[in-house]
Structures are given as C-alpha cells and as structure tokens.
Amino acid sequence: MIRRRPWLSLLLLALLVLAALGWHNRVHLQAFPDIVSAYSAKEYCSCRYVSDQPADYCRAYVTQYVPLSDLQDDAAGKRVSASALGRTHLAQWRDQRSGCVLVSEQ
Amino acid sequence: MSLLKPFVLALPLVLGSLSALAESWPIPDWSSRGAPASPALAALEAYAFPPRDEAGRTGVRTDALLVVHDGEIVYERYAAPTHAATAHLTWSMAKSLLATTLGVAYGQGRFRLDQPVAEFYPPFAAHPQVKVGHLLNWASGLDWQEDYEYAPLKSSVVAMLYTRGRADMAAFTAQHPAAVAPGARFRYSSGDSNVLAAALRGMVGEAAYADYPWTALFDPLGIDSAVWERDGAGTFVGSSYAYMTARDLARVGLLMQRDGRWGEQQLLPKAWVAFNRTPFANYLPVAGKPHEPVPGGHWWLNAAVAGAAKPWPDAPVESFAALGHWGQGLYVLPREKLVIVRYADDRDGSFQHNQLLKLVQAAFAGEVQP
Numbered sequence: 001m002i003r004r005r006p007w008l009s010l011l012l013l014a015l016l017v018l019a020a021l022g023w024h025n026r027v028h029l030q031a032f033p034d035i036v037s038a039y040s041a042k043e044y045c046s047c048r049y050v051s052d053q054p055a056d057y058c059r060a061y062v063t064q065y066v067p068l069s070d071l072q073d074d075a076a077g078k079r080v081s082a083s084a085l086g087r088t089h090l091a092q093w094r095d096q097r098s099g100c101v102l103v104s105e106q
Numbered sequence: 107m108s109l110l111k112p113f114v115l116a117l118p119l120v121l122g123s124l125s126a127l128a129e130s131w132p133i134p135d136w137s138s139r140g141a142p143a144s145p146a147l148a149a150l151e152a153y154a155f156p157p158r159d160e161a162g163r164t165g166v167r168t169d170a171l172l173v174v175h176d177g178e179i180v181y182e183r184y185a186a187p188t189h190a191a192t193a194h195l196t197w198s199m200a201k202s203l204l205a206t207t208l209g210v211a212y213g214q215g216r217f218r219l220d221q222p223v224a225e226f227y228p229p230f231a232a233h234p235q236v237k238v239g240h241l242l243n244w245a246s247g248l249d250w251q252e253d254y255e256y257a258p259l260k261s262s263v264v265a266m267l268y269t270r271g272r273a274d275m276a277a278f279t280a281q282h283p284a285a286v287a288p289g290a291r292f293r294y295s296s297g298d299s300n301v302l303a304a305a306l307r308g309m310v311g312e313a314a315y316a317d318y319p320w321t322a323l324f325d326p327l328g329i330d331s332a333v334w335e336r337d338g339a340g341t342f343v344g345s346s347y348a349y350m351t352a353r354d355l356a357r358v359g360l361l362m363q364r365d366g367r368w369g370e371q372q373l374l375p376k377a378w379v380a381f382n383r384t385p386f387a388n389y390l391p392v393a394g395k396p397h398e399p400v401p402g403g404h405w406w407l408n409a410a411v412a413g414a415a416k417p418w419p420d421a422p423v424e425s426f427a428a429l430g431h432w433g434q435g436l437y438v439l440p441r442e443k444l445v446i447v448r449y450a451d452d453r454d455g456s457f458q459h460n461q462l463l464k465l466v467q468a469a470f471a472g473e474v475q476p
Contacts, residue, residue, distance in 0.1 A: 025259065025260070027270070028259045028260050028265075029259070031265060031269040031270050032259055034268065034269045035264055035268050035269060038268040038269060038272070039264075039267075039268050042267075042268065046195065046335065046347070046349070047195075050193060050195075050333050050335075050349050051192055051193055051194060051195065051349060052192065052193070053187055053188075053192070054187055057187050060160070061451070094336075096333070097320070097332075097333060097334065098333070098334065098335055098336050099333045099334070099335040099347070099349065100335060101335060101336060101337070101338065102268070102272050102338070104273075
C-alpha cells in the first residue's frame with residue numbers, strides 16, 4: 001500500500017495527525033468561533049456606553065482580521081449583538097458602575 | 107498654663123495640616139500650571155502624538171497624556187474623540203487598581219498576605235497551598251496561557267474573558283491544574299488577578315462587595331468617573347475591565363507617589379505600598395527581553411534584579427507603573443514627583459515606555475536622572 005500509493009499514504013497520515021490534534025484541542029476548537037463575535041459585542045458595548053465614544057469610532061475600534069457578518073446596536077436598550085463565523089453574541093449595559101457584560105439569552 | 111495645654115496638644119495636628127496644605131492635592135479638583143513651550147516639550151509631543159494612522163493602526167497612537175508634577179497638572183492632551191471626560195478602558199492597569207483596593211482592605215485587617223486564598227474563595231480548596239501573596243506576585247503556579255493575539259486558540263485569557271470563562275472567571279481559573287509549586291515562578295496571569303477579585307468578596311463580605319472599590323478607594327480619592335465591569339457571577343473583572351478618566355487615574359498615581367497618603371489620611375498602609383514596590387523574590391528576567399518590567403505586588407517595577415540592568419534605562423530605578431494592553435500606562439516617579447497617565451490604542455509594538463519616560467523627564471523634571 002505505502003509503496004504503491006506513497007502520496008495517498010502520506011495524505012492519510014496527515015489527516016490522521018490533524019484529527020488527533022483536533023481531538024486533543026477539541027475544547028479550544030469548539031469555543032474558537034465564538035471569540036470574534038463575543039469580543040466585538042462586549043468591547044463595542046463598553047466603547048459606546050461606558051466610554052461614551054461615537055458609534056463609527058467604536059465600530060473601527062473592534063475591527064479584527066476576521067470580519068463581522070452583523071453588528072446590531074440597540075441604543076435605546078443599550079444592547080449590542082455581533083455575529084461572525086456563524087456565531088452571535090450579545091452584550092448588555094447594566095448600570096453606571098458595572099458597565100457592560102456578555103449575556104447568554106438572546 | 108492650663109489654658110495653654112490644649113494648644114500645645116493641638117500643635118502637632120496643626121503642623122500636620124499645614125504640611126498637607128503646603129502640598130498640592132486634587133481636593134476637590136486638580137490645579138494646573140501650564141508648562142512653557144520648550145524643545146523638550148516639543149520632542150515629547152512629537153513622540154506621543156505623531157500623525158495618527160487610522161487606516162493601518164500602526165505606530166504610536168496616544169489617546170490621552172497627562173503629566174502631574176508634585177500634585178499639579180503640568181501637561182494634558184487628548185486625541186479626539188477621547189477627551190478629558192472620557193472614562194477610558196484601563197485593560198490590565200485594572201490589576202494594579204485591584205491591588206490598591208486590596209490595600210485598603212489590608213489596612214482594615216481583612217486579610218494577611220500569607221493566608222491561603224481558599225479561606226476567602228472556597229473553590230480554591232483545589233489549590234490549598236496558594237496564598238494571597240502568591241496571587242499578588244502572579245506566582246500561583248497554575249498552568250495558565252496569557253497570550254492574547256498570537257495564540258488565540260489556547261489563550262486562557264481570551265477564553266476567560268469571552269468564551270468558556272466569562273460566566274465565572276475565578277472559577278474558570280481555579281479549574282486550571284497546577285504546573286509548579288506556588289511561589290516558585292512568576293507567570294503573568296489575568297486568572298490570578300480575577301481570583302483576587304473573587305477573594306475580595308470573602309474578605310469584605312457579600313453586602314459590602316459591590317460598592318467596595320468605591321467606598322474603600324474611589325470615593326476617598328474623589329474619583330467619580332470609575333466603572334468596573336463584572337463577570338457573569340458578579341465578580342469584578344479585576345484583570346481587565348476598569349474605566350476612568352485620565353485625571354481620575356492620576357489620583358491613584360499621586361496616592362502611590364505619596365506612599366499611600368491622601369491629604370492627611372494614610373489610606374494605604376506604607377507597608378502595603380512597600381510590598382507593591384518589592385520585586386517578586388523568585389523573579390528571573392527573561393533572556394532576550396531586557397525591557398520587560400519586573401513584577402512587584404501587582405504593580406510593575408523598573409528594578410534591577412538578578413544581575414540584569416533596570417528594564418527602562420532612562421528612568422529612575424525606583425519608578426513603578428500600572429500597565430495595560432495596547433499601551434495603557436500609569437507611571438510613578440517618586441523622587442521626581444512625577445505621575446504620568448497614558449491612554450492609548452497602540453496596535454503594534456512601536457511604543458516604548460523608556461522613550462516616553464525619558465522625554466517626560468526632560469520636559470518636566472529638569473535633567474534626566476537615570
């Protein structure tokens with residue numbers, strides 16, 4: 001098998017290594033797609049409603065290499081939702097002293 | 107004679123007030139004396155406020171620079187849209203603010219440095235040997251990965267703030283296994299800081315906790331712009347999420363410059379400030395990184411330790427600082443009576459603490475005295 005199909009064997013081996021790495025890091029990998037949207041929702045919320053900066057400034061402030069597919073800023077409710085990599089997260093301004101926090105309910 | 111006695115008794119008190127009066131304090135507000143234009147001041151401004159690169163976000167990008175000399179503002183400048191009333195994110199300078207809040211609790215006898223953390227934060231029963239002092243030196247020994255941007259997949263701090271840890275950051279930290287014995291080595295950890303923030307609840311009690319940073323520290327200092335965000339469990343995000351104006355942060359700097367004294371009140375025990383400013387005993391400078399500041403008690407020091415030169419060669423050896431991500435800095439130069447607040451949005455590594463301190467000293471402390 002290895003002598004007859006050296007490239008296929010190498011490919012299979014590489015896939016096997018990747019799968020092992022993926023399994024080893026499964027906890028990290030599952031959480032990874034959440035980072036960009038959670039970061040953006042939280043930091044945009046704080047930028048707008050804690051630091052009281054303008055919306056366009058905050059939009060640029062949270063920009064990362066991975067683009068957001070959506071950012072909703074509910075100014076009346078001081079709630080910010082951000083979406084990226086298929087995940088959506090929500091941050092809510094609480095009060096004068098405790099600022100913004102990521103919330104799980106949609 | 108008997109009539110005179112009350113006056114004699116009151117004399118030290120009066121003299122004490124006089125010495126406090128002779129000093130400048132921002133009570134209630136800062137006084138300012140503008141510095142005359144000079145080549146040194148021009149050089150400082152050219153360094154701190156170059157044309158701002160908004161598209162590529164490269165280079166030095168200062169949001170605010172405030173210099174206090176001997177209790178008075180001598181320089182203050184902001185880059186729009188940040189202004190004097192902006193409560194700016196402090197990032198990891200919050201850790202030193204947490205330490206200063208803890209200093210008040212320490213003065214009230216709420217804890218000792220050699221007490222196990224588990225006495226104040228029960229989930230740390232998993233790590234019974236870790237003492238409060240270990241956390242303040244970032245020496246819990248837990249297996250923690252602090253990298254932010256270069257290793258986001260396995261970064262403990264990113265997971266703590268945004269994904270798996272955000273519901274309860276101290277509990278998330280407590281779940282990390284020990285890598286080495288507590289106190290054996292320094293490893294910078296936002297987790298250690300958030301465990302301290304959770305331990306504060308056990309030290310002061312649930313009822314006092316929510317307002318404690320205000321009642322203990324911010325109110326006595328006249329700080330009215332402070333915001334301190336919480337995690338899902340209501341614990342202060344002591345590692346990262348405090349906000350205040352540059353002028354208010356400078357109040358903390360002045361408190362530290364004057365050894366924990368605010369006006370006539372010794373708000374922090376002198377021994378606490380001395381601990382903040384003592385290098386962690388087992389700290390070893392990182393090879394190839396000569397400009398990394400030295401960890402003290404949740405403050406950063408320009409100390410020369412273990413045969414290495416001081417990290418910021420142009421700043422006095424007794425300088426110390428609160429430092430945060432993306433260029434945040436609160437620097438205290440006690441001998442020069444300088445307090446410097448810098449808020450920034452530095453996205454690359456071009457900003458240098460040493461260069462800023464060199465230029466500030468040249469502009470405001472006469473000659474540079476390294």
